[in-house]
Amino acid sequence: MRCGASPNRRQASRAVPILTAMMLATTDLASYMPLTLIAMMAIGFAVVNIVASLIIGPKRPGARKGQSYESGMNPIGTARKRFNVRFYLIAMVFLVFDVEIIFLYPWASTFPNIAPHPNQEGLVWLIRILFFLLTTVVAYLYGYRKGVFRFD
Amino acid sequence: MEAPSWLTAQFLVNAVTIVAVVHIMLISLAYCVYAERKVCSYIQDRIGPNRTGFDFGLPILKPLRGMLGLGQSLADGLKFILKEDYTPNRVDKVLFTLAPGLVIVPALMGFIVIPWGGWVDIPTFSILGMQIQGGIVHVTGANVNIGIVYLLSIASLGVYGVTLGGFASNNKFSFLGGIRATAQMISYEIPLGLMILCVLLTVGTIVPDQIVRHQIEHGWLIFHQPLTALVFFITILAEANRAPFDNAEAEQELVAGYHTEYSAMRMALFLLAEYGHLMTSAAFFALLFLGGYQLLPFMHDPLTSPAAVSVGAVLVKLAVFFGKVFGLIGVAMFVRWTIPRLRFDQIMHGAWQMVIPLSLVLVVSVSVLVYFGATGLLPMLGVNLSIALLFTMLLPLMPRREVNKRLPLYGSRFSPMPGERVSTAPTLALAIEDRPVEGSHATMT
Numbered sequence: 001m002r003c004g005a006s007p008n009r010r011q012a013s014r015a016v017p018i019l020t021a022m023m024l025a026t027t028d029l030a031s032y033m034p035l036t037l038i039a040m041m042a043i044g045f046a047v048v049n050i051v052a053s054l055i056i057g058p059k060r061p062g063a064r065k066g067q068s069y070e071s072g073m074n075p076i077g078t079a080r081k082r083f084n085v086r087f088y089l090i091a092m093v094f095l096v097f098d099v100e101i102i103f104l105y106p107w108a109s110t111f112p113n114i115a116p117h118p119n120q121e122g123l124v125w126l127i128r129i130l131f132f133l134l135t136t137v138v139a140y141l142y143g144y145r146k147g148v149f150r151f152d
Numbered sequence: 153m154e155a156p157s158w159l160t161a162q163f164l165v166n167a168v169t170i171v172a173v174v175h176i177m178l179i180s181l182a183y184c185v186y187a188e189r190k191v192c193s194y195i196q197d198r199i200g201p202n203r204t205g206f207d208f209g210l211p212i213l214k215p216l217r218g219m220l221g222l223g224q225s226l227a228d229g230l231k232f233i234l235k236e237d238y239t240p241n242r243v244d245k246v247l248f249t250l251a252p253g254l255v256i257v258p259a260l261m262g263f264i265v266i267p268w269g270g271w272v273d274i275p276t277f278s279i280l281g282m283q284i285q286g287g288i289v290h291v292t293g294a295n296v297n298i299g300i301v302y303l304l305s306i307a308s309l310g311v312y313g314v315t316l317g318g319f320a321s322n323n324k325f326s327f328l329g330g331i332r333a334t335a336q337m338i339s340y341e342i343p344l345g346l347m348i349l350c351v352l353l354t355v356g357t358i359v360p361d362q363i364v365r366h367q368i369e370h371g372w373l374i375f376h377q378p379l380t381a382l383v384f385f386i387t388i389l390a391e392a393n394r395a396p397f398d399n400a401e402a403e404q405e406l407v408a409g410y411h412t413e414y415s416a417m418r419m420a421l422f423l424l425a426e427y428g429h430l431m432t433s434a435a436f437f438a439l440l441f442l443g444g445y446q447l448l449p450f451m452h453d454p455l456t457s458p459a460a461v462s463v464g465a466v467l468v469k470l471a472v473f474f475g476k477v478f479g480l481i482g483v484a485m486f487v488r489w490t491i492p493r494l495r496f497d498q499i500m501h502g503a504w505q506m507v508i509p510l511s512l513v514l515v516v517s518v519s520v521l522v523y524f525g526a527t528g529l530l531p532m533l534g535v536n537l538s539i540a541l542l543f544t545m546l547l548p549l550m551p552r553r554e555v556n557k558r559l560p561l562y563g564s565r566f567s568p569m570p571g572e573r574v575s576t577a578p579t580l581a582l583a584i585e586d587r588p589v590e591g592s593h594a595t596m597t
């Protein structure tokens with residue numbers, strides 16, 4: 001174990017300056033190249049599986065078999081009908097919160113670097129973001145009073 | 153011959169990592185189903201799958217019979233391909249075929265920004281006559297600088313497939329399951345995003361590798377923010393539609409939810425995607441809270457430190473990372489088979505009236521702590537625990553909900569009130585109309 005650890009320590013002294021250099025180099029567009037590879041692999045996996053299963057499996061259609069399965073009863077009407085409006089309201093409120101969170105991400109990744117206590121700029125940014133959160137809390141309370149979150 | 157500009161050592165390491173991790177993932181997804189059945193069986197005092205070995209019924213391969221049922225995953229996979237892939241008559245055929253693909257593709261794409269093995273030292277070498285410059289490169293699927301945002305966006309793409317699967321089936325159970333899954337997934341995505349925000353505020357970067365290195369220097373964040381980690385774990389269970397949040401496929405209410413009408417491989421893709429999401433989320437959890445590839449917290453062992461760049465160290469880090477991921481999946485399985493399913497209104501109530509206010513309070517507390525520079529272990533732990541204590545004390549004081557109370561059986565259809573006449577006779581046997589048939593009540597009673 002001890003003799004195994006020594007080459008690592010030797011490499012560590014060499015590695016550290018290169019680490020910072022490589023970190024700066026991650027902003028170029030070529031680093032997105034592997035995304036196309038994984039996208040091709042994932043889409044290929046899905047397509048091959050679906051198509052293979054459609055081709056290999058037997059085909060025995062039937063009128064009864066083609067019905068929708070609703071626990072053995074004959075299906076009543078179609079499923080394309082109106083549904084509870086609460087789901088729509090939840091989606092609307094979700095948009096408010098999700099957009100807010102997206103706006104908070106750039107702030108969150110830079111705030112600790114400008115934050116330390118005596119810094120005036122850090123205080124300004126903290127108060128701005130707290131006000132931004134407060135607007136969302138107002139939206140939340142409005143929805144709460146309107147009964148959006150009551151699922152009874 | 154000059155190598156093209158994108159063909160660097162970094163790209164080759166990325167490609168190798170992607171291929172390796174995809175295969176580890178797919179094989180372990182198949183065995184997750186087996187492990188789930190085994191865990192379930194032992195919890196319920198059964199044995200579970202124990203017959204299917206690798207003998208394929210051949211007398212020559214008799215020593216491979218049995219083997220704790222390890223051949224079950226292979227048999228399941230073969231069966232999924234060989235069975236009839238049935239498309240019912242009334243479904244939207246294009247969307248019905250598209251939906252499993254839309255579910256499985258994000259489940260397989262999310263993991264690539266996870267820093268699986270830290271860094272590796274590649275010597276300068278040449279393939280096909282092209283000189284490739286060596287150096288110290290990331291062992292990760294894609295070394296992009298938007299890491300966490302990519303992971304979050306890909307994870308939220310999974311909701312489209314579930315919604316489409318429920319909608320295209322043209323089945324009321326599927327439709328309800330799909331719409332329930334959508335509401336639940338988007339509701340729990342908000343606390344998920346806010347919990348990641350807490351970590352980003354502490355770390356100050358969105359590059360996954362730097363999050364790991366911050367934790368190696370300052371200790372794992374699960375010790376700094378245990379409440380954040382707990383809420384994050386709850387939300388990833390809800391995002392992956394796992395029990396106790398599996399209302400989308402509640403068997404007693406909705407048959408199988410959004411994949412009721414599916415069969416063969418298209419249904420298997422839904423099942424694989426559920427475990428794929430769980431595995432990506434577990435890797436996410438290990439990255440944010442469990443120190444990534446570091447073996448033990450607060451200890452700078454030379455083998456799993458970022459400075460260890462040999463191939464052997466990378467393999468050890470990969471094993472440590474996957475060990476954490478499988479441990480978290482094991483925890484999720486235990487949770488699934490020990491905690492009963494929540495009702496749908498309880499899930500939504502929990503999201504909007506409990507978890508989201510709690511997450512907002514956590515984000516504000518962390519940002520104030522960061523402003524005062526108190527990001528050490530003790531202040532963060534103290535504030536987290538006092539928020540947990542505060543919410544625990546406040547919960548009994550909240551107004552009780554007046555809905556969904558348990559009704560006494562007295563006076564129901566099967567035990568009528570005194571003097572009340574009720575009928576338990578069946579209604580019209582063949583119900584084909586979507587409205588009450590006139591006069592049916594009178595004729596049947």
